[in-house]
Amino acid sequence: MIYFDHNATAPVMREAREAWLAATENISGNPSSPHGIGNRAHVALKEAREKLAHFLGCHANDIIWMSGATEANNTVMHHFAKTLDTKAEVWISSIEHPCVHESAKYYFGKRAKLIPVTHDGVIDFDWLTAELADTRPALVGVMAANNETGVIQPWREILAICQSYEVPFFTDAVQWLGKMPAKDLGQCDFVTGAAHKFGGPRGIGFLKIPHKSKITPLLVGGKQEQGVRAGTENIPIILSMLAALEAREKQIGHSQHLLRGIWRDNFEKKLLKDLPGMTIVGANSPRLWNTVSALMPDGAQLKWLTKLDKAGFAVSTGSACTTGKEEPSHVLAAMHFKAAEAHRVLRFSAGWETTESDWDALVKALTKIHEEIHGKA
Ligand code: PLP
Numbered sequence: 001m002i003y004f005d006h007n008a009t010a011p012v013m014r015e016a017r018e019a020w021l022a023a024t025e026n027i028s029g030n031p032s033s034p035h036g037i038g039n040r041a042h043v044a045l046k047e048a049r050e051k052l053a054h055f056l057g058c059h060a061n062d063i064i065w066m067s068g069a070t071e072a073n074n075t076v077m078h079h080f081a082k083t084l085d086t087k088a089e090v091w092i093s094s095i096e097h098p099c100v101h102e103s104a105k106y107y108f109g110k111r112a113k114l115i116p117v118t119h120d121g122v123i124d125f126d127w128l129t130a131e132l133a134d135t136r137p138a139l140v141g142v143m144a145a146n147n148e149t150g151v152i153q154p155w156r157e158i159l160a161i162c163q164s165y166e167v168p169f170f171t172d173a174v175q176w177l178g179k180m181p182a183k184d185l186g187q188c189d190f191v192t193g194a195a196h197k198f199g200g201p202r203g204i205g206f207l208k209i210p211h212k213s214k215i216t217p218l219l220v221g222g223k224q225e226q227g228v229r230a231g232t233e234n235i236p237i238i239l240s241m242l243a244a245l246e247a248r249e250k251q252i253g254h255s256q257h258l259l260r261g262i263w264r265d266n267f268e269k270k271l272l273k274d275l276p277g278m279t280i281v282g283a284n285s286p287r288l289w290n291t292v293s294a295l296m297p298d299g300a301q302l303k304w305l306t307k308l309d310k311a312g313f314a315v316s317t318g319s320a321c322t323t324g325k326e327e328p329s330h331v332l333a334a335m336h337f338k339a340a341e342a343h344r345v346l347r348f349s350a351g352w353e354t355t356e357s358d359w360d361a362l363v364k365a366l367t368k369i370h371e372e373i374h375g376k377a
Helices: 014-026 036-056 069-083 098-111 125-134 155-164 235-254 262-274 301-311 330-334 356-373
Strands: 063-066 090-093 112-115 139-141 169-172 190-194 205-208 291-295 345-349
Touching: 014 235, 036 063, 036 235, 063 069, 069 098, 069 139, 069 169, 069 190, 069 205, 090 098, 098 112, 125 155, 155 169, 262 291, 262 356, 301 345, 301 356
Parallel strands: 090 112, 090 139, 139 169, 169 190
Antiparallel strands: 063 205, 190 205, 291 345
């Protein structure tokens, strides 16, 4: 099976497995315990925090371990809901992951305002600039890169404009981390990430908070994580996440050709030639090197998925699936695609281990299936 669904979850890297095993065997204590074994766990946790802070460019105390990005994103919304007055608004992009979208809606209702995006899937920067000149929301939230389209958002520019108006800026960096350099993300007030998207284990992520800030916890109980997140820290998966991120940061440093998306671009060129009538979603925007969102010329998503699965390719539609029935993607709707078009979109998301010949094999399989759908084969 050739795996093209890394934006959903990526295989656990060797480095991450080894770090998990070593920590499980050697670090048995609770980091809050007042003895040598506990202290050993405490030191391991401290070092992991320092390492992540180094990659992001922030202070180690700004890092809070979380069970994943869903918890981290919910914690951000919950914190603002608890601390803001009842009129304050939060502005989030209309293409955020459901765990941002739904939690913003849950806590703020109509006071969660959606920042529009262009047909190419980038937030409407002119809209944001004009609105900020007029009104001050309590928070602006825009993801670093979109999970469905791979479109990169101008988070550095958004951060700069938010800083100029003293509005806190939050970025969900789940799809960015491990694919692009983490450097500078730490300048954002709130940053979230999840290990399983870059080769770490499932069930671990983090929240980066503003320096020396007081955050209202979502989970209450023990005073772990400076009182921001109750519950005994899971040291093996934290160390495993850091081992994966460290390995990815090294790969990023050595793989400038891949980061330019050369294989992705060649794949798209071949696909556009072989499948007349298909469109690349977000084609005119800067995109992650690993992601292609393709509006197929014909055939429903499920038909393509089943045929690709049979042919040995795991791909995705990218949008949330409820009870086996695909809802039209809110991301594609925000980009002004019609529901009928959204139902023809497939997402191919490669990983670090994907080869150029894997991309080629995928084009061939898609071309063959396209011919079958047309009754030519
Ligand atoms: N944010 C983005 C952009 C994502 O792609 C995902 C997962 O697909 C999440 C948040 C949620 O991550 P998790 O399911 O690990 O909590």
